[in-house]
Structures are given as structure tokens and as C-alpha cells.
Amino acid sequence: MKKFMYTLILSSILLLAACGEATDDGATNAPDNQAEQVQAEPVEHFEAVNQDNEPFTLEDLEGQWWVADFIFTNCETTCLPMTSNMKVLQDGLQEEGLEEVQLVTFSVDPDNDSPDVLTEYGEEYGADFSHWHFLTGYEFDYIADYSISSFKNLVAPPPEGEDQVTHGTAFFLVNPEGVIVNHYSGVETPAMDDIIADLKNEI
Numbered sequence: 001m002k003k004f005m006y007t008l009i010l011s012s013i014l015l016l017a018a019c020g021e022a023t024d025d026g027a028t029n030a031p032d033n034q035a036e037q038v039q040a041e042p043v044e045h046f047e048a049v050n051q052d053n054e055p056f057t058l059e060d061l062e063g064q065w066w067v068a069d070f071i072f073t074n075c076e077t078t079c080l081p082m083t084s085n086m087k088v089l090q091d092g093l094q095e096e097g098l099e100e101v102q103l104v105t106f107s108v109d110p111d112n113d114s115p116d117v118l119t120e121y122g123e124e125y126g127a128d129f130s131h132w133h134f135l136t137g138y139e140f141d142y143i144a145d146y147s148i149s150s151f152k153n154l155v156a157p158p159p160e161g162e163d164q165v166t167h168g169t170a171f172f173l174v175n176p177e178g179v180i181v182n183h184y185s186g187v188e189t190p191a192m193d194d195i196i197a198d199l200k201n202e203i
Helices: 002-013 079-095 115-124 140-151 190-202
Strands: 047-049 055-057 066-071 102-107 132-135 170-174 180-185
Touching: 066 079, 066 140, 079 102, 079 170, 079 190, 102 140, 115 132, 140 180, 170 190, 180 190
Parallel strands: 066 102, 102 132
Antiparallel strands: 047 055, 066 170, 170 180
């Protein structure tokens, strides 16, 4: 709980948008016009396992609204406020009666983020695993390519001798047809209200 409160405070002052360099809107090292491109096409199929080590694919989200982000559990910077903000979003959705909205967190460090590690991490933040899914079970190159091809969201390996993956920090709102309709800063807590407001207008 102490870690959650600390990172919640941190999210209100943290302006960096990734563990590496990034733009303010969360699209790491991406030109401004890519923000529009991510809203034009449906996301691609993916295959993963969740925190329970059960298969999880795009088909599990068909016909549902969902919010995606990309983090890793030993991140020392922006993943902390991002995950705290996803918890804020989870609670806000429940309060608004929008429990059917799914939250999907892709690990960008699958070699270290096993299902057991993701379960412990999610429990630390109070995740409701019936609606918030932590995904792994793929190779790093797979999730790096998928993040860029479907979300225009850069994921890059750590510099030599380091262990911090570079990644964007946007939260992506995906509609029941699998199309990204908007993206938001994952490190700014007020953006969670924007996501909820947009969902209330759509559902």
C-alpha cells in the first residue's frame, strides 16, 4: 500500500514518458503524426499467457472495450505511476458501473516477467484479475514488433550493460471491433478521468 501511494503521488509530477526518451504524449520517439495513425487500423492478433499461465489472445477481447499499456515489473521509473494509474482506472470503472471494460498490461520484459512474477506484481497493486490481465509468454522481439505494428508504440531493448527497457507510456483505448480510438498519458492521473468520460459516452 505504501508503494502504491508513493507512486500515485509520483505520477502527478512525473513528466517523462518512458524509461528511455519519449514524447510527452507517451509515443516514444514517434513523430506527431503517428498519434493519428494508431487510431486508423485494428490491432493485430496476438498470442500470450496471462498471470495464471493460461492462453490469452485477441479473441478473448472480441466484442469488449479494453485499455492496453506496456510495462515491466522491475522498471525503476515510469512503470510505477503507470501501474498505479491503471489501478485508479480500474477503481474508477467499477465506481461508474463499467466493470465490463477490460484492462490489458503487456510485459515488455517477458524473460523476467513470468506469470508468477506478474501475479505477485498485480496483487501488490490490488489488481482485479477478472478484468485486468497481465500478459507474457512471448519473446522480446515479438512484443517489440507487436507494440510498434499495432500501437505505434516503441519498445526497445536496454542499452548494453543495463536492464531498463525503453518503451512508450500511453494507455490505448480499443473498441469492441479491435480498433484503437484514442490514447492517453499513462503517467498523468487526470487522464484516467478522460478515459472514463470517453467510455461513458460510448457505452
